[in-house]
Amino acid sequence: MAAERAALALGRWRDEDAWTLGSWLWRAAEERRLAVVVDIRRGDRQLFHAARPGTWADHDAWAARKIRTVQRFDAPSRLVALRLERAGQSLAHYGLDPADYALAGGAVPVDLAGCGQVAVLAVSGLTQDEDHALAVEALRHLRDDGR
Numbered sequence: 001m002a003a004e005r006a007a008l009a010l011g012r013w014r015d016e017d018a019w020t021l022g023s024w025l026w027r028a029a030e031e032r033r034l035a036v037v038v039d040i041r042r043g044d045r046q047l048f049h050a051a052r053p054g055t056w057a058d059h060d061a062w063a064a065r066k067i068r069t070v071q072r073f074d075a076p077s078r079l080v081a082l083r084l085e086r087a088g089q090s091l092a093h094y095g096l097d098p099a100d101y102a103l104a105g106g107a108v109p110v111d112l113a114g115c116g117q118v119a120v121l122a123v124s125g126l127t128q129d130e131d132h133a134l135a136v137e138a139l140r141h142l143r144d145d146g147r
Contacts, residue, residue, distance in 0.1 A: 005076065008139045009113040015047050017142065021110075021121065022048035025138045036125035036134070039063040040110070042118065043071075055125050063122040066107030068100055070120045077122075078105025078132045106131025108139060 010017075018040040025038045035054025040047045051060065066077040072094075073080045081103035084090065091098050105128035110119035121139065123131040 002079070004136065005109065005111065008108075008136065008143055009111040010139075010143055011113055011146075013110060013112045013118045015042065018042075018047035018119065020145075021138055021142050022050060024141055025123065025134070026050050026052070028134070028138070034126065034134075035059075036123050036131070037063050039067060039122045039124075041067055041120050041122075047119065052125070059124040062102060062104070063107070063124040065100060065102035066104060066122045066124065067120045069102055070107045070109055070117075070122075072096070072101065074109065074117055076105070076109065076132065077102060077107040078128060081105065081128075104128040104131075106135060108132070108135045110139065 022038050022040055029036050029038075029052050035052050037049075037051045037055050037059040039049050039060070069077045069080050084093070084103060091101050091103065106124055107120055107122035109117040110121055112118045121135050123135045125131070126134065
């Protein structure tokens, strides 16, 4: 996942790109008939949020918790979950409340090449591996679109 992250770094990022990224995800989910929530944030500022039919408030909460995990550990939420599992650790080891953080895939850093994390993208509503894969696919699309 570390190599995947480096390969997905963008050449540029503006907050307006959150709309492009989120809209692409909305269309992809619509075409595939996926019930997902998409959330993109820079720090505490929500840049994009959309909830497809078939989702509910729990999906919004999961997305927010996954985003906090990425912000705290500066790594994809799925990678954080795997690392802690391998180390036999939980969120409590870091003094973190599971009501605020999630050890589940689906949130990924939006990185600017040479700079690091500038935002976080979260997908929630599928399995954690499917959420992660869809988020990565969206970032790859944005990168390949010249961002």
